[in-house]
Amino acid sequence: MGHQASPARLVIALSVAAVLAIFLLYTSIAGGGNPSIQPSALARHTGKVQLAGRVVGPVSGDAHASGLRFALRDVQGDRSTAVRVVYRGSVPDLFRAGRDIVVTGRVHSGTFLAEPGTMITKCPSKYSPKKSGA
Numbered sequence: 001m002g003h004q005a006s007p008a009r010l011v012i013a014l015s016v017a018a019v020l021a022i023f024l025l026y027t028s029i030a031g032g033g034n035p036s037i038q039p040s041a042l043a044r045h046t047g048k049v050q051l052a053g054r055v056v057g058p059v060s061g062d063a064h065a066s067g068l069r070f071a072l073r074d075v076q077g078d079r080s081t082a083v084r085v086v087y088r089g090s091v092p093d094l095f096r097a098g099r100d101i102v103v104t105g106r107v108h109s110g111t112f113l114a115e116p117g118t119m120i121t122k123c124p125s126k127y128s129p130k131k132s133g134a
Contacts, residue, residue, distance in 0.1 A: 036123050040078035042107060051112055056082055057097035063088060072112070075100055083107075089116030094123070 005082040053072030061069040068091060071082040087103060095101065100122040103114035 001058055036102070038072050038074040038077065039072050039083040040081040042083055043114065046107075048104065048106050050102055051083070051114075052100070052102045053083070054100050055095070056098050059097055061086075063091045068098070069112070072101070072103075084111045085114055087114040087116075087119055089114075089119065090121060092121045094121040095119065 023065065036052055039051065039053045042049070042051065048055045050121060051072060052075070054075050056073050059070040061067050061126070067086040067088045069084070069086055071084055073079050073082045085103065102118075102120045102122070103112070104118035105112055105114040
């Protein structure tokens with residue numbers, strides 16, 4: 001006995017695949033829904049955010065035990081505002097004072113508690129203008 005596949009099953013399967021593809025495209029473009037802000041704007045936000053700024057020292061602590069402690073200030077704009085940050089987890093090799101980074105987390109009692117594994121360092125050579133040889 002031969003059994004033919006129903007065309008309705010094919011249409012349903014293709015429809016589900018199309019909806020999933022659109023959802024994946026939307027979430028990749030939307031960036032997951034966490035706003036990216038600088039330290040001077042942090043006071044106006046509650047909940048989980050991506051904090052982007054320049055590391056100001058001193059950097060202290062242990063990233064795996066008590067937490068790495070440092071401050072972040074705006075890269076451009078208000079450079080007088082610094083936010084205390086506590087980060088636990090793996091630290092990129094390029095992390096140090098003066099480096100621009102992005103971390104995800106939330107404010108608790110005036111300190112930004114970054115989630116483990118969310119620290120990303122930005123490479124300054126990509127963003128500085130090329131010097132012309134004379």
